[in-house]
Amino acid sequence: MAVTNGLDDHQDSAQNGSHVVESKERSAKEIEVLKLMRARSMDVKKASKMFAQHQKWRREYFPLGHAQEDEIKDEIAANKFFIQGHDRTGRPLSFWYGARHFGGGNLEQYKIAGGITYCLDKLISSLPPGQEKFVIIADLKGVGYKNLDVRGWLGAYDFVQAYYPERLGRVYILHPPMIFWASWKLVVPFLDPVIKKKIVFVDNAKIEETLLADIAKEELPTACGGLKEMVPFELAHPPNWPQFKAAAVAT
Secondary structure, three states: OOOHHHHHHHHHHHHHHHHHHHHHHHHHHHHHHHHHHHHHHOOOHHHHHHHHHHHHHHHHHOOOOOHHHHHOOHHHHHOOOEEEEEEEOEEEEEEEEEHHHOOOHHHHHHHHHHHHHHHHHHHHHHOOOOOOOEEEEEOOOOHHHHHHHHHHHHHHHHHHHHHHHOOOOEEEEEOOOHHHHHHHHHHHHHHHHHHHHOOOOOOOOHHHHHHHHOOOOOEEEEEHHHOOOEEEHHOOOOOOOOHHHHHHHHO
């Protein structure tokens, strides 16, 4: 029987552990690059440019890795973003209140999009192994002219396409009012056909029925007739969010 001292075992274990961490980090980067490749029809040059732009944007606007709570106080106070539950395929869910959004932002604000970035980053941190996409349920009940923000919608679309490619699984839109459709007609020509297929306008009379086909009642937010308690996005605790992940490792 081979005999080794505890220090050697510990060192071997530490080295193996570091290799695992490096492997996971490398795999995560490879996954990101693959998504960028798919988003650019497997064009290496375009994907490389997109990756460089993404890294520059992240370093410039979010040097700590993601938006900080004190940078998005207005978004938090608006109480319009919630994160809770997963659909039947494991995709994390976010619920958005459209009537709590007000337009008028400038292009620089849309480029930074701290509140959206914070929400999407937390959704990605909620992804279970093997899953890459998330789901958004947007409730437009009560939306009026002050909430219709065509420039904001296009800015958000460009933003998600550029910095979160291949992440959007499905968008369910609830209670779209009549005034919404005129603005939608201005937006829809700019949308990629693949994205358009992911947007589902849900019949008011079939909201619970439609959502339950893809989301278990225990995972469906209470605002949609489900049992899952609504969690404001700043209070969501996804396991892979940097602070929570670091705390788990420390313990």
